């Protein structure tokens with residue numbers, strides 16, 4: 001009685017996330033050094049918690065309007081005007097993932113192609129396929145920058161959009177402004193939509209993150225979230241901003257799917273927008289410096305400029321990154337093999353959203369395996 005007969009054909013080829021496999025392997029360890037987790041290691045800020053508690057106590061637990069509570073939408077609009085001098089339509093999503101799902105559902109006709117930089121965030125390929133589209137990978141090795149010319153040469157008559165992600169997961173790369181501008185020009189020339197996943201935009205350590213919004217505001221769908229910047233991953237809060245018709249179709253679909261983002265968490269997000277996170281950002285910058293120093297003599301990697309990941313090459317003595325990761329896990333360190341995020345299995349992802357001591361201990365073990 002497995003129930004297998006009920007599963008749709010297009011769902012079966014989707015492998016269970018390799019990240020989950022690492023968690024399963026890790027579950028056999030008693031006290032692993034966990035450098036695999038994609039969420040901050042600090043708690044939700046106190047004023048965010050208070051705002052949510054107050055919302056719950058004052059019975060703000062029912063549905064909200066589909067697009068989210070007005071004070072939050074207004075606050076997001078003000079922020080986008082300040083940052084980009086941009087006045088797009090806006091709505092509140094159930095996490096950045098909620099925005100991604102709705103964006104793909106609202107735009108893709110069967111067989112239309114979506115350009116995705118490889119390495120990519122795990123969900124992109126699968127969500128594109130579920131929405132009836134075809135993911136087309138654009139190779140961004142070895143520097144993980146945008147390489148607009150590679151995007152342009154991957155364009156066909158069926159190309160509908162490109163997904164950009166800066167700072168990147170799993171690479172931590174922050175795109176160069178010139179490349180983002182070039183990508184925006186390509187998008188305009190070929191009449192493509194740019195979906196810009198900026199969930200890590202507040203975690204940019206060497207200067208501001210480069211967004212396509214200033215270069216192609218009329219064809220950029222901006223997706224952001226509160227999970228990574230404010231440690232609110234489980235509260236499922238994000239927002240989408242972009243062209244009117246697109247936002248209105250996405251909001252229509254939200255009505256029939258997610259209905260609305262969690263009501264008390266919307267008050268949490270509103271408080272989050274007034275919470276100064278600069279100390280946390282500084283602390284992550286220090287962790288970035290720490291992990292780079294720990295890895296640099298032994299591993300080859302691109303120094304990350306944002307997010308909380310680094311994506312080094314697996315040591316040459318291993319046949320694949322997966323083989324290296326299995327060995328690391330056998331030695332008590334949880335990391336993720338590159339094949340989860342890529343068509344290649346040559347690199348591995350370390351998350352440095354962890355206590356400094358754990359970063360040091362974990363890197364020492366990884367170094368000992370590499371020599």
Ligand SMILES: Cc1ncc(COP(=O)(O)O)c(C=O)c1O
Nearest residue numbers: 038095096097121169199225227
């Ligand atoms: C690049 C990227 N986009 C989107 C998401 C999903 O974010 P959320 O938890 O807000 O749905 C993640 C989470 O890891 C991510 O790394």
